[in-house]
Each structure stands twice: as structure tokens, then as C-alpha cells.
Amino acid sequence: MVARYELIADELRGEILSGVHPVGSQLPSESELAARHGAARGTVRQAVAVLAAEGLVGSRQGARRIVLGTARSQSFAELHSFAEWARANGYRYGGQVIAQRRRPPTPAEAARLGSGEVLDVLRLRTLEDEPVLLERTAYAEWIAGAVEKLPPGCGSVTEALYESAGLVFAYGEHLIDAVPASTRDARLLGVRRGSPLLRQRRVTTTHEGRAVECSDDRYRAGSVAFSIRNSIGANPLVRHAGDLRFGA
Amino acid sequence: MVARYELIADELRGEILSGVHPVGSQLPSESELAARHGAARGTVRQAVAVLAAEGLVGSRQGARRIVLGTARSQSFAELHSFAEWARANGYRYGGQVIAQRRRPPTPAEAARLGSGEVLDVLRLRTLEDEPVLLERTAYAEWIAGAVEKLPPGCGSVTEALYESAGLVFAYGEHLIDAVPASTRDARLLGVRRGSPLLRQRRVTTTHEGRAVECSDDRYRAGSVAFSIRNSIGANPLVRHAGDLRFGA
DNA sequence: TAGTGGTCTAGACCACTGT
DNA sequence: CAGTGGTCTAGACCACTAG
The missing domain is CATH 1.10.10.10 (Winged helix-like DNA-binding domain superfamily/Winged helix DNA-binding domain)
Known part of the structure; x- marks a missing residue:
């Protein structure tokens, strides 16, 4: 209808x-x-x-x-899912799990995901066969089992979790800033240590408000930019000083 | 009312x-x-x-x-104006014009501001007495005169232009990414050359759709982050590959 | 099945814009 | 001043959720 x-x-x-x-x-x-x-x-x-x-x-x-213009803002899915964004824009993309393990949550994660163990996954994503994004994601315990069943080369985690567990990501909270590449970041992304990375930290929840994951995503400089259109009436973007809400 | x-x-x-x-x-x-x-x-x-x-x-x-939560998104004014954001959050802030001159527009600026000369202003903004933001703004010719009359230490350009010229910024388009600091950026912001900066490029227009300014703002890493909340129903943020819409 | 949010109608009055 | 968008009312029916 x-x-x-x-x-x-x-x-x-x-x-x-x-x-x-x-x-x-x-x-x-x-x-x-x-x-x-x-x-x-x-x-x-x-x-x-x-x-x-x-x-x-x-x-x-x-x-x-x-x-005012003809450029249209895109859907939540495109912000949340690297794969959906890449496909919608006609890019070749891929992904590979580099490391995966269960561990106790950090205090910041415990406050959002609950105090049970989290599933920590490190993924490297490629665009046009170049490594561009390093994803460090902590999944809440209730969804960890479904994530562990995914193949390590899974292209779209969002879609796979929908198909296997019926999971729908509905709300997101994102913090965007710039950080220098650590030694490990640099090696995996093929850049020099200390070079600029665009960082997107996010917490995603279902539409019931149940937290699914906390993630720290780092993009190689020059590979991706975030775009926002706003008006005096309403806008969703806020500037923050320092490292406030996501803990250390 | x-x-x-x-x-x-x-x-x-x-x-x-x-x-x-x-x-x-x-x-x-x-x-x-x-x-x-x-x-x-x-x-x-x-x-x-x-x-x-x-x-x-x-x-x-x-x-x-x-x-869903208690964090509230703030107004357009807070995204557009460094001074309004800083004041609303209780920070000490300041600003100083480093250089100012009229020049012909770049092709990208001409497409948005018109083909007349632009007023190019380089401002350094401080937060808690630390330099945190370098603003490179090109003002359209029709507003350049009003900008030139502002004092070089003007704290809030947005408010000053409203008072002196009745100008209201109503719509904005923003591109956010990370770049390495140039030699000049580094010296003015007090960081090492090549260290990460968070860049916000924007075009702002009046509510009639008349373009006022193009700006390239660079924040020292760690000083400021941008925050976004979105939902599956609607969101205003889009990811872009490479340097697409703002030209070279 | 009762309750809830999503959609829609056909009016009304007001504040503001432009002439 | 007429026209326009902003607000508000008091209904109605439908799709969906939850017990």
C-alpha cells in the first residue's frame, strides 16, 4: 500500500x-x-x-x-552499510575478516551493549580493489552467534544478518572525526603511519531500541567523504569538542 | 507566537x-x-x-x-557558526583574520557564487585559547562589502552579518573528510606537517537560494567531532567517494 | 480483538509576503 | 489587499501490533 x-x-x-x-x-x-x-x-x-x-x-x-536543488539525500542503509552504499553507486567492493574473537566489553561498550561478552571483529573493506576502510566492530552477545556463522569474505554483513537472523538495523548514532593511522592501521590500509584517517564511530540499534553493535570505522584519506545538506529549520548534525561520548 | x-x-x-x-x-x-x-x-x-x-x-x-535517547540534535546555526556552537556549549572562543583579499573565483566557486570577484578570507579560530580551526572562506561579490567592514577580530561573522546586512544563512551543503596539514596549516594550528585535520567544506545560501559563501574549514584532530543521529526512515548524510562535488 | 499509529478529509483562522 | 503557507480542529478509515 x-x-x-x-x-x-x-x-x-x-x-x-x-x-x-x-x-x-x-x-x-x-x-x-x-x-x-x-x-x-x-x-x-x-x-x-x-x-x-x-x-x-x-x-x-x-x-x-x-x-533549492536536485541532489537527494540517500537512505539510512547507505550510511549504515558500506556494501549497500558501494553497490548503489556502482563501485566494485569487497571485504575480509582479519581477526575475530570474543572478549569482555570495555566500560563504554558495556554501557551500550550490556555487560555480557562482545564479539570483536576486524574487517578490511576494499573499493575498486583498493583497501579503503578498516572496521572494528563489537557485536552485542545476543547477535554474536549469528555473526560468527557468516563467511569471512562476506560482502554485506547487514544483508547477511537480515537474511539469517531477521535483523534490521533501524537507528544509528555516529561520531565523525580525524585521527592519525596507527602502525597496524597503516599496514592494513597501505598508508604511512600517522597519516590522516577519517573515523566514523557508531552505535546501531534495532527499531525497538535494542543495541546491536558499536563500531570504529577508519577510512583512508581521499577515499570517502561524508555529505550533509541542512536547513535553518532542521538538521541532525552536531559538533562535539574532544572525545566526549564514546569513552576512551 | x-x-x-x-x-x-x-x-x-x-x-x-x-x-x-x-x-x-x-x-x-x-x-x-x-x-x-x-x-x-x-x-x-x-x-x-x-x-x-x-x-x-x-x-x-x-x-x-x-x-530512544536523550541526546538532542542542535540547530542549523550551531552547525554553521563556530561562535554560536561554542557559546551554546560554554566554551571560550575567539577569531582573527589572518589574510583577506579579493580575487577571481576558481571554476568551482564561479559555478556556485557567480563569476564576479570573490572575497577570500583566512581566519584562525580558537577554543579555550588554543588554535583549533582554520577557515578559508570565499564570499560572493554581493556580500563582500559587508564582510570587509567587519573588524578583524570579529567573534561571530554570522551574527555580525545579520546585524549589519540583515543576512540570514538558511541552507547549507557540507562535505566532511580528513586531510593532512599543509606547511601553512601546520604552522597556524600548531601541529606537525602532515598530521590529520578534519575538513568541512561547505556552501551556504540564503532562504531564497542565493549562494553566500564557499568555505574550507580545517579542525585540528582531537579538537572537534561531528555527530549524527539517523533512522531507517530518514537521514541526511551521504557518503561520497573521492573528491566529487567541490572541484579541485 | 482492542488499541495504536498512519493516512486522509474538509473545513477554519492566523501570520506573513508581495503588489 | 489578495494569496500563500503555518497552525489547528474533529472527525474518518485503514494497517499493524500485541495480548
Whole structure:
């Protein structure tokens, strides 16, 4: 069942991407869109709210909505899963488990995943056959068994866990900063020790709020960048001083 | 005029932060909240939509909403303006113009700011009296005059431009990655050459979609991190390969 | 099956924009 | 001033969850 407002949003998005409403131009008024689609104004407002959340259009009270751009923010899956992002963008990608063991959680991990043992996995991911990402992930005990059953060359852990355990990653919290490569990082990624790495630390939970994993992902400089579009009305990105929330 | 749904959202947020609704617990149903506040259900839905956008609560059709966390995403202003972010978090901060001149735009800047001359400003920002951020900003010609009138030790450029020119930054596009410090970066920030810097490149526009500035901001490693909360439903962050959209 | 959130309607009034 | 988006109401039906 596809909602009415989604259909209207899709049609408007198509018109924006195809140039019917060029960047900088005004969108039709809500009343006009409502009449055209035979829908109530509230439904049209839901549709344009979708486009506003995607950063395509902006609005000010009293004035027509304006087309801001054509670049669309992508899905949660693309942020969470390296494989899904790479495939969606047409890149060749791969992955290999370098080390895997159970161990007691650090205090920071225990606070998020519970006090049971965690499964610590070190994975090296490649893009276009070049090593670009080193993933250090601690899985909560309740999912560790399913992770251990995955093949070491598994391309997409997210998809494999969905298929084998029905696990859906639903919410994420991410901290992004820059760190120098350690000796081991440098060797695995093929860079010099101390050279810049883009670090993404994250905690992911199911939609029930159950924590699944804590991860420390390090990208080789120049291989990947993170992009954000925001507006004065709403944005999800926050700057933090130092190393606050993820512990040592 | 404060909207009704904002008041309801504020009250609910306060109850979440103060522990009335602990993390993992269920929120009251929409009908109950509507009855309690004497408001229509639609108004209550607007209120909880605010909390969902902040990442505080999650929802699934048919089940009660669940409290996901207590960390709140901050405003656009805090992402855009170093000074506003620093002040909101109680840090001592400062800034100093190191160099300022007019020059022709690079091709990438011309595509965004127009083909007129740009005003190129190099600023060093401090946090707790330590140099942490090097800002290289190209202002569009139409705002350059107002920027040149600012004092070189101006703490908040965003606020000063609002007061002197009525300028409101409304939309931003940001690319975040890691780069090694150049010789000049290193000297100004007090780090070794080649050491990691967290880079934020951004383009900011007014709410009419008029581009104001392109900037390349570099943070000393360890001084600042960016934080993002997202959900499977919506998120604004995208990963990019290499150096795509901002040109050379 | 009862309760909940997701969607939708058809109105209404207000604040703001642009002419 | 007319037109527009922002807010709000009081209903309705449906899809889904949970007991």
C-alpha cells in the first residue's frame, strides 16, 4: 500500500529532477496542487514536507515554495552499510575478516551493549580493489552467534544478518572525526603511519531500541567523504569538542 | 507566537530529559496526549514528529512510541557558526583574520557564487585559547562589502552579518573528510606537517537560494567531532567517494 | 480483538509576503 | 489587499501490533 502523499511527492520530485521546476523557481501553491490531484491540502503538505526533508525545496510563510536543488539525500542503509552504499553507486567492493574473537566489553561498550561478552571483529573493506576502510566492530552477545556463522569474505554483513537472523538495523548514532593511522592501521590500509584517517564511530540499534553493535570505522584519506545538506529549520548534525561520548 | 505543538513537544522533551519517560520506555498514546492537552490528535502528531526528527523517539505502526535517547540534535546555526556552537556549549572562543583579499573565483566557486570577484578570507579560530580551526572562506561579490567592514577580530561573522546586512544563512551543503596539514596549516594550528585535520567544506545560501559563501574549514584532530543521529526512515548524510562535488 | 499509529478529509483562522 | 503557507480542529478509515 503506497500512501497518496508519497505518490504526489514522487511526481513533484520527478518534475524537479526533469527540469519542469528548475532550481530557483517557484512550486505551485498548495491549493493548486490539491486541486490538481483531487486531494486535501493536508495531504499535499505531507508530500512537500517529504521534499523539504530531502533538501529539494525550501519554504517561508507567505511566499511560494522555492526549488533549492536536485541532489537527494540517500537512505539510512547507505550510511549504515558500506556494501549497500558501494553497490548503489556502482563501485566494485569487497571485504575480509582479519581477526575475530570474543572478549569482555570495555566500560563504554558495556554501557551500550550490556555487560555480557562482545564479539570483536576486524574487517578490511576494499573499493575498486583498493583497501579503503578498516572496521572494528563489537557485536552485542545476543547477535554474536549469528555473526560468527557468516563467511569471512562476506560482502554485506547487514544483508547477511537480515537474511539469517531477521535483523534490521533501524537507528544509528555516529561520531565523525580525524585521527592519525596507527602502525597496524597503516599496514592494513597501505598508508604511512600517522597519516590522516577519517573515523566514523557508531552505535546501531534495532527499531525497538535494542543495541546491536558499536563500531570504529577508519577510512583512508581521499577515499570517502561524508555529505550533509541542512536547513535553518532542521538538521541532525552536531559538533562535539574532544572525545566526549564514546569513552576512551 | 509560539505554536501549540511546540509547547507540547517542549513538555514531552522535558519529561524525557528529566527521566519521567526513561530510555526504552513507551510514550503515552496520541489519544491520551491529545486528551491531556485538550488538543486535536493532529496537533499531538506534529509535536511527536518534532521529537522523532530530533532522534529522541522512534515509532512503528500499531505499537506505542519508544524513547530512544536523550541526546538532542542542535540547530542549523550551531552547525554553521563556530561562535554560536561554542557559546551554546560554554566554551571560550575567539577569531582573527589572518589574510583577506579579493580575487577571481576558481571554476568551482564561479559555478556556485557567480563569476564576479570573490572575497577570500583566512581566519584562525580558537577554543579555550588554543588554535583549533582554520577557515578559508570565499564570499560572493554581493556580500563582500559587508564582510570587509567587519573588524578583524570579529567573534561571530554570522551574527555580525545579520546585524549589519540583515543576512540570514538558511541552507547549507557540507562535505566532511580528513586531510593532512599543509606547511601553512601546520604552522597556524600548531601541529606537525602532515598530521590529520578534519575538513568541512561547505556552501551556504540564503532562504531564497542565493549562494553566500564557499568555505574550507580545517579542525585540528582531537579538537572537534561531528555527530549524527539517523533512522531507517530518514537521514541526511551521504557518503561520497573521492573528491566529487567541490572541484579541485 | 482492542488499541495504536498512519493516512486522509474538509473545513477554519492566523501570520506573513508581495503588489 | 489578495494569496500563500503555518497552525489547528474533529472527525474518518485503514494497517499493524500485541495480548
